[in-house]
Amino acid sequence: MAELIVYGIVLGSIIALGAIGLTLVYGILRFANFAHGDLMTAGAFIAFFLVTGLFPWLGIPDTTFGSLSFGWRMALAFPIAMACVAVVSILLDRILYRPLRLKRSGSVILAMSALGASFIIRMIVLILWGADYRLYRPGVLRPAIQLPLEIKIRPDQIFLLLVVLTLVILLYLFLQRTKMGKAMRATSDNMELARVSGIDTERVIIWTWGIGGALAGAGGILYGIDVQLHGGMGWNFLLPLFAATILGGIGNMYGALIGGLVMGVAQQVSTAYLLPTYKPAVAFIVMIVILLVRPQGIFGGRRA
């Protein structure tokens, strides 16, 4: 059980990266971005292309760091892929969502547009890479470290937790200390008020998409390192992402972090009693319970 909880925290920290981006966008633009899971897929596969396609071609050596399962190729691919997903999500906003915003379409039309975008991303990934499961480094031995309480954990997973922690701290500093971060929080509180105070809300929106996309991309790559890659992985993340966002309260970044961890632990612990394929259903049941008991989320957040 202790081991499942640790694995749950690992999975939960990946969910949290997605959920934080989702909740930022949700808070500022007020629509359910159903494409968020597929931004994770996009990140994972862009990194896959770099690690297995471009970098070997450029002659970057295939090293590994200590007992981790990856090396310089992934270390370079990680930030590049994050930046690429940020660009993808900003482009989606410019091409698809902004015209709808300007026409004052309802949030449901925007959500539908996001659903369309999610399928467009997924179909492009499936056309380019097919429906097979992929690994960044096939056939590598994955030694585990033995911890007390019969917990086995791989070095990759410890690294993964550290990366998530670093990204969350960076985001916290960005939101608290920088001018753009403050503008983002102001816009999330009240867009009209932010606009009359002279905040360029269009720029805030671009930054929000960029950060949300980059975090989603990071989450996707980390999942790829920890488990495997598949064109449909983003779809499986969709329910836990929304459950975490609703649990934490929409627009509440710290809530999304906690919500993500809770969903990760809930999903992993459920595998002790249910088939692992039921994980999305577990996320769904937890979400329904939250909606029935406390629809505004555990930490408040925006009115439901």
Add this chain to the structure above:
Amino acid sequence: MEIEGIIAYLVSLAIMAGIYAVFALGLNIQWGYTGLFNIGIAGFFCIGAYTSAMITTPMPTGVYAQYVRQIFGLNLPFILGILGAALACGFIAFLIGYPTLRLREDYLAIATIGIAETFRLVFNNEHWLANGPRGLMGLPQPLQGLVDPRHYNYIYLPIVLAVMVVIYLSIERVIRSPWGRVLRAIREDEVASAMSGKDIFRFKMQSLIFGSMIMGVGGALYAHYTKAISPDVFTPLYGTFIIWVMLMAGGSGNNKGAILGAFVVWGIWIGAKFLTDFLPYTLKARAPYIRFLIIFILLEIILIHRPQGLMGEEKRISKMID
């Protein structure tokens, strides 16, 4: 291909388009008239198909019982299968609507996705329920004995079209009643309708249940057309989103548009298959993804450039006023 083959092909195409039109009509009640964002049509599709399948097939006996397991098998006629499918879907709709219809509109969307995924997982993993991933086969078809099985489609097409027309006429009737006008009022302005003393939750719930029952009928029609169902049919793509594109393309809030959209988008979907047949052999396996990519790019273009669809909403609000 000979002329006979072409006609047979067109008939099979029209049957599937007709079945999809039933789904689009059901969705039109929920989305087109009430503004409910149901993106779990596949869940109702699945429940409708399985319910009707199990109502109309007998419980497997003898050797079969070792290979096929299902929770019940009633061996009743087709018409009861359709009714049962509608009732089951109505009940499921009530269960989903209860926690979500009082909340923001996008919560219903997420909940319906969740229920659709959950049903697919349950039918896939629980062998005792309906034979797991292998699904149910050999479903009976109405008026089966009348013709050679090879020509059965010529009988099934009129059945599908008749069901479609009955549903079309009944929606047209109710949507022009005071009840239908309340639905549209809720879609346009929830607060104003509540101020006029309408119980928003109840009307939304009725709309969700009514639309989902029609989707159940669609699921039953599908099950008895293909004679075999398994959980992998009810995926989000084939079971939900293609129907959304149909309704958006045809014109939400317009029943004729819903039917037109189903036939047009199904035509494009099949037409794209002819195009992808020209692809090199290595890309053949990925052809469905290319077809879906075309369909979803079409959706984005509609949303931005022609949100009213091909036909747009009809302005006629009552049969009393012309």
